[in-house]
Amino acid sequence: MKRPTIADIARRAGVSKGAVSYALNGQPGVSEATRKRIIAIAQEIGFNANSAARALSGARARAVGLTLCRPARILGIEPWFMGLISGFEAELGAQSYALTLQVVATPEQEVEVYRRWWGERRIDGVIVTDIRENDVRIPVLQELQLPAVVIGGPGDTGSIAQIWSDDAGAITEAVRYLVALGHDRIARVSGVPDLLHTQVRTKAFDDICASLGLHNTITVPADYTGEEGSRATRRLLIGGDRPSAIIYDNDVMAVAGLAVAQEMGLSVPGDLSIVAWDDSPLCSLVHPPLTALSRDISAYGAQAARELLNAIDGKRVGNVEAGRVHLTPRGSTAPPR
Amino acid sequence: MKRPTIADIARRAGVSKGAVSYALNGQPGVSEATRKRIIAIAQEIGFNANSAARALSGARARAVGLTLCRPARILGIEPWFMGLISGFEAELGAQSYALTLQVVATPEQEVEVYRRWWGERRIDGVIVTDIRENDVRIPVLQELQLPAVVIGGPGDTGSIAQIWSDDAGAITEAVRYLVALGHDRIARVSGVPDLLHTQVRTKAFDDICASLGLHNTITVPADYTGEEGSRATRRLLIGGDRPSAIIYDNDVMAVAGLAVAQEMGLSVPGDLSIVAWDDSPLCSLVHPPLTALSRDISAYGAQAARELLNAIDGKRVGNVEAGRVHLTPRGSTAPPR
DNA sequence: CTACATCACTGAACCGGGTAAGTGGGTGGA
DNA sequence: TCCACCCACTTACCCGGTTCAGTGATGTAG
Secondary structure, eight states: OOOOOHHHHHHHHTSOHHHHHHHHTTOSSSOHHHHHHHHHHHHHTTOOOOHHHHHHTTSOOOEEEEEEOSOHHHHHHOHHHHHHHHHHHHHHHHTTOEEEEEEOSSHHHHHHHHHHHHHTTOOSEEEEOSOBTTOTHHHHHHHHTOOEEEESOSSOOTTSEEEEOOHHHHHHHHHHHHHHHTOOOEEEEESOTTBHHHHHHHHHHHHHHHHTTOOSOEEEEOOSSHHHHHHHHHHHHHSSSOOSEEEESSHHHHHHHHHHHHHTTOOTTTTOEEEEESOOHHHHHSSSOOEEEEOOHHHHHHHHHHHHHHHHTTOOOOEEEOSOOEEEOOTTOOOOO | OOOOOHHHHHHHHTSOHHHHHHHHTTOSSSOHHHHHHHHHHHHHHTOOOOHHHHHHTTSOOOEEEEEEOSOHHHHHHOHHHHHHHHHHHHHHHHTTOEEEEEEOSSHHHHHHHHHHHHHTTOOSEEEEOSOBTTOTHHHHHHHHTOOEEEESOSSOOTTSEEEEOOHHHHHHHHHHHHHHHTOOOEEEEESOTTBHHHHHHHHHHHHHHHHTTOOSOEEEEOOSSHHHHHHHHHHHHHSSSOOSEEEESSHHHHHHHHHHHHHTTOOTTTTOEEEEESOOHHHHHSSSOOEEEEOOHHHHHHHHHHHHHHHHTTOOOOEEEOSOOEEEOOTTOOOOO
């Protein structure tokens, strides 16, 4: 009925609770026979060490934190975060770390949550996403000496580890592919411009377009929602010199863009080619299925979790590039008519 | 540098740590002047009570758990879970409860996670989703006396609180609407048949169809993924007596179904009407936008969190019906040609 | 003027693990 | 034979809050 403690085990085994602690943690100080007996008793009565007591005596909380700072309607529909979370879990679960989640509205609130969590010793480290230029969270993490890994970049995060994928290389590949198909009026609908990875992508897009001698290129900023994706697409398509291909910074906006094109009577890919960034089941769900820049988001998350656990263990962690992004051609891209 | 404790505050205020505890928790036993002084010091040095110490001395862990038992690729794309999580957060955050998440593969693993979390005193209660008939988790929750609320139903959950929405009423409304438009060959692509709410919906669908005298009705089971949605739709559309309308148990399958229809050269809604269950931005993103059964998922989650907090406080919680489901007509439904 | 209640606090025990220091018995080497 | 040393434990204290049983000072009623 009452949840068992090591004292219960000690009593049943006829030893002190110190011995039980040594036995259960694989420490030296007990004989193999006693250890086995103690472990058997623990199993039998379904013992689980009280995490609070453990955390209190200097050990770890065995939990890491993640804050999500996007409106719920984007969090829900974008596969990105859930993919990431699944990846974390795979790694954290194996080490029996728990994941603590908080949805917030602003980066300032994220800072507050970090302070609170760390002050309460609720977590041993945090995973930081959606990093911005001069992100307010970085100095706080350093001040608190709170172990962390940043997903995204590369950018300036001081001593904090970073996991990033080669966004610049990916967008370069996408543009080259479209150019090879014969496109020369390529537009891009980007994510939130404040985010560091948006900036990296925009710069790489401008660079490759310039170096290939493309002039009618444009990046329209949006916010990852379908509504903004539609609006941006409409703006691009009603203009005089309408693009023959659009690259979107997420799958949701790409799907919205496809719907706008269809609504306007344009054929995809005949009149307009579409490339989505971050492939997801959504991309192969629609008709025509969308050509996309794919990466293994779960693996990305797993790697981030691994690095965070290293950082928590005091190991120095530097910048790590996660698995490659590659282009998955599908029905939404073709030579322009 | 070192995170401050109540002992630090006590020293600075020149009182005992007992007094500090009383002051910070609004307990009687200190004068207003002293209380204010202590609170000011706590603020100044950025004090946060160590959650482990608090949990250890009999109090709450101030955290609730949620396990998700679906493949990552569904979790990611379906807005449902993230909407629910946002709803939880709104309520939990206000009471400064944390949400601990675990993604698992089977209901048996969920049981294990519950046992471990509860044994470790990591959580004060759990939110249970995707309830099945004779769900293995129910007896365990009762055995452990772990506070819980079940989302979904209504079904037999013994003494455990339930939050449910009127799925039967909703599907009845959808069928009546389609019949009013002139449809008489209505099909349904359902979610995983083991889940309780799928069974509730299937029974309600069969009942209303029978009572309206519809005979060419069929429910094809699927698993919420786009692939299965496509497959089920294809099966329905190539048959001899093809349906003029299909109701899908989630948005993802509905979008997949739309793509299949388009791919087969059928016009939506001309040749086929489509109704999605659980409205989401995804439904208004595609072309034509999908008629859907809408409910406020976040509010649903918030209510569940509220009930769970009540259950944790030892208040008796019964079955609660969450906000209504209503039909949102959009471009994907029309009278059959 | 005493008896008693109330207030504002203090001191110490307690929660359940982790762990440094201590203890007694057995073994080995000189 | 004696000492040193190791093994297998036990003892006791620590972590940082909460809480209960005092305690001295003050107020109040009889």
